[in-house]
Amino acid sequence: MPAIQPAPADVQSILTEELLRKFDTPGPRYTSYPTADRFAADFGPADTLSVLTQLRDRGSTAPLSLYVHIPFCEQLCYYCACNKIITKHHERAGQYLEALESELALVVASLGTGRPVSQLHFGGGSPTFLSDEELTRVMRAIDSAFKLTPDSEVSIEVDPRTVTPARLAHFRTLGFNRLSFGVQDFDPHVQMAVHREQSFEMVCGLMRSARELGYVSINADLIYGLPKQTPESFARTVQQIGELRPDRIALYAYAHLPERFKPQRRINDADLPSPAQRIAMLGDAITGFLAQGYAYIGMDHFALPEDSLAIAKREGRLHRNFQGYSTQPDCDLIALGVSAIGRVGSAYYQNAKTLPEYYESIEQGRLPVVRGYALDRDDELRRDIIMALMCQGRLEFEGIEMAYGIAVPVYFERELAALRGMADSGLVELQERAIQVSPAGWFLIRAIAMVFDRHLQAAQDRRRFSKVI
Incomplete structure (x- = not known):
């Protein structure tokens, strides 16, 4: 079930300055995964x-x-x-x-x-x-x-x-x-x-x-x-x-x-x-x-x-x-046009970002794609988890385990450990076989999703992303 809609009067008590400052870090908006x-x-x-x-x-x-x-x-x-x-x-x-x-x-x-x-x-x-x-x-x-x-x-x-x-x-x-x-x-x-x-x-x-x-x-x-x-x-x-x-x-x-x-x-x-x-x-x-x-x-x-x-x-x-x-x-x-990003199957592609490069490709009779990404199995798994959290506010372990043949507590042992701090701050509830986003967690959903982003966790520099707040 999606998280409960907070009442207007509850927002200020939920979104304390301390909570927002704690989780206001640079990170993706997850219009795709990988980003x-x-x-x-x-x-x-x-x-x-x-x-x-x-x-x-x-x-x-x-x-x-x-x-x-x-x-x-x-x-x-x-x-x-x-x-x-x-x-x-x-x-x-x-x-x-x-x-x-x-x-x-x-x-x-x-x-x-x-x-x-x-x-x-x-x-x-x-x-x-x-x-x-x-x-x-x-x-x-x-x-x-x-x-x-x-x-x-x-x-x-x-x-x-x-x-x-x-x-x-x-x-x-x-x-x-x-x-x-x-x-x-x-x-x-x-x-x-x-x-x-x-x-x-x-x-x-x-x-x-x-x-x-x-x-x-x-x-x-x-x-x-x-x-x-x-x-x-x-x-x-x-x-x-x-x-x-x-x-x-x-x-x-x-x-x-x-x-x-x-x-x-x-x-x-x-x-x-x-x-x-x-x-x-x-x-x-x-x-x-x-x-x-x-x-x-x-x-x-x-x-x-x-x-x-x-x-x-x-x-x-x-x-x-x-x-x-x-x-x-x-x-x-x-996706059509300069810089446009498309997704077909388990692959993303992006067109040239400048008009001269875009026009040159078209004049030569080829697609103006200059870069892309083919997802592997781990990428697909993490994409499903991130989208479940961001869209439904809940991750049921059973569906993921059946689809990918894994045990979530084992495969994501490190990520679940990281979520415990968020649970202590009231952003998520860690249930025995599920993760439930709280009303406060909906407002900081990017920070929750970032825990499962393997590429982001390995990155040395996050300054290219906007902050959560």
Whole structure:
């Protein structure tokens, strides 16, 4: 059974500053296991073609998931760590879409046409950088290669500054039924500090239009820990989000890594909130959203009780993929575009991260894959355990032991010993034949999952990851 949903009044007593500081260490978000930092160049285009062909030859009719990466943005947001290209030259999209169509043809040549797709997501960058005609072009190419199921989730990430109600209406005609608005923060001082200015009124109008147009689900992304933020200012943003009533909320912690992400060097370190302020923002935001009636899904996701994500959480049917928590069962993911990451069978692959390298591969008639990873049996075992903990909040030993032919207490003797400290802190309950995540543990689920990450435990440097809080 999933962990019990905490009451708003209980959050502050559960999430003590002492507890958060104790487990606030750098670690992965586990949208995959092993994580992308484990991918290597010895897995390339030929390996990817091989797993695509194997998928075709298996004759499975299970629906696929499809991800399309659009890297362009008109304006630089200083906090951003995504793979993006800043340009106001919209004509650059033409060459990119030609390459995208060529990549799609290469994939279909191995995979076959007409495979069902139950999940299609456009990410970036800013996918809404594309014009209505360009988005139509991409969707037509996808429709000619795949078959979207009647109940498919078709989503797009939206920069509110690049769309109008008329554009949202056009997206509906293309089949999009889910939107994710990049909000981050409504405070004007914070917006100026991160170079992303968009008013509450603008976002409010767009969300209202989206509802009138019949979008099934509307998500709002927020970030805490940004420059100029205070617990008081972020509490106002939380209140305003509650007024907008999006179906889902993603609350991310800002990871300040200027040595890795050049845009973040424009942020003045002195403007960043203190660790104590970050902890207060997180606790207040969780309390605020729960008080507004949202269900806490896990890690950084909230949803209204009637949303399919909240229902899946209550029924123990939650899943996790590269887009975060999902209602869709674990399935093969076909990724298209620069830097995109896919998963087929027991292998991950990632495309080239720069446009010149991406274009060169396409022009030479080969998939633009530059690295990947083939999971071994231990990886598959640990992936199942990590996903069970992160999605169901419980690990039953019997199922794992039957599937892998191991004895959990023996195979994971060291990991279970490490969990005892977390049990003493109230994050998990170590039962005779199971591990149960507590209400407090849901808020620190990344730290619990990290115990079973063999690659992370062997790593000498974790600074490439964001902190848990």
